[in-house]
Amino acid sequence: MPRFAANISHLFRELPYAERFRAAARAGFEGVEVLYPYEHPAKETHRGLLANGLDLILINAPPPNYAGGTPGYAAIPGGEERFRSDMRRMLRFVGEIRPGLIHVMAGYDPGSGAFETFVQNLQWLADQAPAQRFTIEPLNPVAQPGYFLNDYQLATDILTAVARDNVGLQYDSYHAQMIHGDAAGIWERFGAGAFHAQIGAVPDRSEPAPGLIDFPALFAAIDASGYSGWVSAEYTPSRANTADTLDWMSWK
Numbered sequence: 252m253p254r255f256a257a258n259i260s261h262l263f264r265e266l267p268y269a270e271r272f273r274a275a276a277r278a279g280f281e282g283v284e285v286l287y288p289y290e291h292p293a294k295e296t297h298r299g300l301l302a303n304g305l306d307l308i309l310i311n312a313p314p315p316n317y318a319g320g321t322p323g324y325a326a327i328p329g330g331e332e333r334f335r336s337d338m339r340r341m342l343r344f345v346g347e348i349r350p351g352l353i354h355v356m357a358g359y360d361p362g363s364g365a366f367e368t369f370v371q372n373l374q375w376l377a378d379q380a381p382a383q384r385f386t387i388e389p390l391n392p393v394a395q396p397g398y399f400l401n402d403y404q405l406a407t408d409i410l411t412a413v414a415r416d417n418v419g420l421q422y423d424s425y426h427a428q429m430i431h432g433d434a435a436g437i438w439e440r441f442g443a444g445a446f447h448a449q450i451g452a453v454p455d456r457s458e459p460a461p462g463l464i465d466f467p468a469l470f471a472a473i474d475a476s477g478y479s480g481w482v483s484a485e486y487t488p489s490r491a492n493t494a495d496t497l498d499w500m501s502w503k
């Protein structure tokens with residue numbers, strides 16, 4: 252079985268932030284991811300991880316000017332200066348919580364020059380922090396209209412142009428199925444070299460359940476591919492208690 256992590260920005264939201272770490276550990280997860288940890292003092296995140304023996308698998312890079320609003324601007328021409336100052340600030344913040352991966356979001360409706368801007372910003376960031384690993388993730392146009400990175404082949408082309416060992420693909424079964432209609436096929440084509448994987452069902456992004464994505468087969472394909480990263484649960488639980496949505500963790 253893959254190594255499962257919990258995205259506690261989606262799971263255990265019935266609990267205050269500080270309590271989600273314990274809930275994740277009690278449910279059997281050994282790692283968590285937090286989309287925007289900047290909303291909380293780094294100490295609080297650090298304490299939650301340490302007290303519960305959890306790894307921090309992934310965070311997202313901060314929204315513009317570190318302040319909120321629509322996240323992602325790495326592919327927006329003209330935003331390079333702000334990108335650099337926000338990323339410098341982020342790299343200081345993560346010194347305390349040490350995430351394995353940082354997801355860098357591209358942004359929305361960037362106009363022409365987005366590909367080159369994204370590539371150059373990613374190269375700059377990769378060289379700023381060579382020991383840190385970064386990811387990019389295609390997001391589907393139903394959930395994220397206008398998002399620049401909306402296709403797995405485009406992600407691969409960007410990663411080829413970036414050509415840095417510390418920048419890689421973030422796969423997500425929910426987005427892969429929504430974009431390409433074949434989450435398993437996308438794993439087969441692009442998954443083995445991915446830095447990170449996330450899971451959620453379609454079309455409502457609820458927990459893995461029998462439906463359009465055959466999750467037991469996907470888990471088997473992930474294992475068979477030699478992928479050694481984490482598989483993180485990033486879905487909106489259909490029940491009030493996240494713990495009641497975790498049957499999939501023991502599917503064979």
Ligand SMILES: O=C(O)[C@@H](O)C(=O)CO
Nearest residue numbers: 286311354388423449485
């Ligand atoms: O799939 C998603 O929506 C996330 O992984 C993400 O990072 C966008 O915020």
Ligand SMILES: [Mg+2]
Nearest residue numbers: 388423449485
């Ligand atoms: Mg995702």
